[in-house]
Amino acid sequence: MELNSVKETEVLIVGAGPSGLALACDLARRGVRALVVEQAAALFPGSRGKGIQPRTREVLDDLGVGDAVRTYGGAAPVGMTWRDGERQGPYDMFRRAAPTDAEPYGEPWMMPQWRTQEILLARLRELGGDVTFSTALTGLAQDPDGVTAELSTGPVRASYLVAADGGRSTVRRTLGIPMDGESVDPAPMLVADVRVTETALDRLNWHIFTGDAGYTTLCPLPGTADFQLVAQFKDGEPDTSPEAVRELVAARTHLNPQDVTEVRWSSDFRPRAALAERFRAGRVFLTGDAAHVHSPAGGQGLNTSVQDAYNLGWKLGQVLRQGAPPALLDSYEEERRPVAADMLGLSTRIHRGEQERGAATQQLGLGYREGPLSRGRAGLLEAGDRAPDGPAGDGRRLFDVFRGPHFTLLAVGTDTGLPAYGGALLHSHRAAACEAYGKGLFLVRPDGYIGWAGDDTSGLTEYAATLGLDLKLG
Structure with missing residues (x-):
């Protein structure tokens, strides 16, 4: 292979999810050259990680997208329980606190994941960066001076590589880093973005339906005409086809199949909690779902992922641009892995009903007192x-x-x-x-x-x- 046939960059980011895009924005404002590659042809289209905790709002504000988050998001709606087609009363599952001088964001914010990613990509482009889509990682090799990644579009040479490629991370599997975990709930789940006729269901509440088949929720997504549908399956496997989604809604709620006018996206999953054995291997770092996989209960996954990127970005910038000792990068795993472990435990306890959503879910109390960079x-x-x-x-x-x-x-x-x-x-x-x-x-x-x-x-x-x-x- 000729040397001039290899594309060069300082940081190669594999994956254009929330953590990958947040990291790319942070590096771009530091003048660090980063290449973001994404195997898919476009950004993730679903609402899955829709809850933005107060601490993450602070992070997004610092990255320059606070106004967009305020414009396109909204406060989490109060729950409304239903039984046999009748409202049973409100149920607020969140801790809501008034803003204070010290904590300007007091309650969780709601915005579909696809919108969060669109906002971050727009910010990245403002800063001079972009994402290269339809580009897959097929292999990588490390040496003392950098990483050579084999991509479907050709080889890339980088000083560092960051895996932001999700729970089934190709990078993590290529490195052979184990990811230990457990099934949080044996029942599979379906999640979908649907549109419902205005007369069938109001958008003022997060609607919760209980039944023998498993719970079902329809949550209005601020800034859109969509609801996020989440359904548990105590028996059988989810069918994600539009027809099956309509029939599911009709079977578990008072709505008719035709009330669901559009199924915009759907997927199935099994709630799981898992943590990578390491967050670093040489010049490769794991962030987001590549490093930790959460139950969606409590809304910790996307938030922990964005804060991984926020922790790593400035450290890469100091090493690559300011002459900081490379040992500074060791602190990424030392600081973030204990936090991820704590958040995994919190998500699992909330999913199983062992703990209420409280102050801990807001992530304002997280810190690094025992970390290697804390003095005095x-x-x-x-x-x-x-x-x-x-x-x-x-x-x-x-x-x-x-x-x-x-x-x-x-x-x-x-x-x-x-x-x-x-x-x-x-x-x-x-x-x-x-x-x-x-x-x-x-x-x-x-x-x-x-x-x-x-x-x-x-x-x-x-x-x-x-x-x-x-x-x-x-």
């Missing part, structure tokens, strides 16, 4: 905690100060001197007071977590160097 504490916070929002003291919010690919050194209620120089990727900000922080210095990572905290700058320069930051104190 100050005021009310410890390194590894999510950096709260709050008034910045200059008419802005702290999330406005943090937004972007940079680190932020935040001084709250202290006159301690700030760095005279930290490079383009370190911004400094001083706030007279912020209730959620207390008093101290806080180095906020690009992914919105506190990396270092202290009462003064002791140890800050040495810590910053491990992240590729050339910090000079005045």
Whole structure:
């Protein structure tokens, strides 16, 4: 093979799902060359991962798509239970909290997965990137300097490869990384996007139908004319044909087959929880469903996947662009695998009715206190905690100060001197007071977590160097 016949890039992302697209957006705004390839001819067409938790809304806002998410999404509707064609009353399955200074998003947001992916792809194109569709990975090989991937369109050479190619990940199987798990529920399930006549069912509630055959739900999807249908099968196997979907709705609800005017997409699955043994093999990283597969209960899968990408993106950027030690990339698995394991357990308990959807599902309390990049504490916070929002003291919010690919050194209620120089990727900000922080210095990572905290700058320069930051104190 001639060297000039091999296409070159810095990061090859295999898969254009939520994690792959989020990672591509993050790398693009860092000036990192990334090639995104997707085996399918177009983006995933279904609504499957429709719940966006408050923490993920913060992530999407930082990536520059917060306005689009607000425009095309909506609050999760309150449930309405039915029996024998009669309403039995409301049932709200979610914890809903009013926004606060520290937590600007208080309730889960609803948006079909296909829309989330469209929004991220549009953002990627704004940043100068794109997706190469109809391109499959057929093999890969690693050496100390990079990865050579065999694609259906030809070979690609990359410094790093990221597997974002779903639960049946070709990359993971090619690497031979085991994925251990369990069946969450022996009953198979059907999920479909359907349209229903306006007079047959209102769009004000998430409609829940119980029966001997298994539960059935019809959830209106904000920003569309669709409902997401989810049906459990205690006996038999799901038939995903449009005719069978119509008959299923008629058999389990008060609707008639003709009330379902269109079946736009349908699929079947068996709820499963599984976790990859490793999230990294040399220069290859696993993200999203390639690394962990969730029950849809609790709405954790897509959210955990996007946050995988958010954790990995800045680290790749620091190594490839800012001279950070390659060992920084070890922290991806060390930080994200324990989080994924916890979220898998949460999803499984909710599916089995062992735990209610509560604050934990919002993912605002997740952090990396025990992680390898967390140093110190100050005021009310410890390194590894999510950096709260709050008034910045200059008419802005702290999330406005943090937004972007940079680190932020935040001084709250202290006159301690700030760095005279930290490079383009370190911004400094001083706030007279912020209730959620207390008093101290806080180095906020690009992914919105506190990396270092202290009462003064002791140890800050040495810590910053491990992240590729050339910090000079005045």
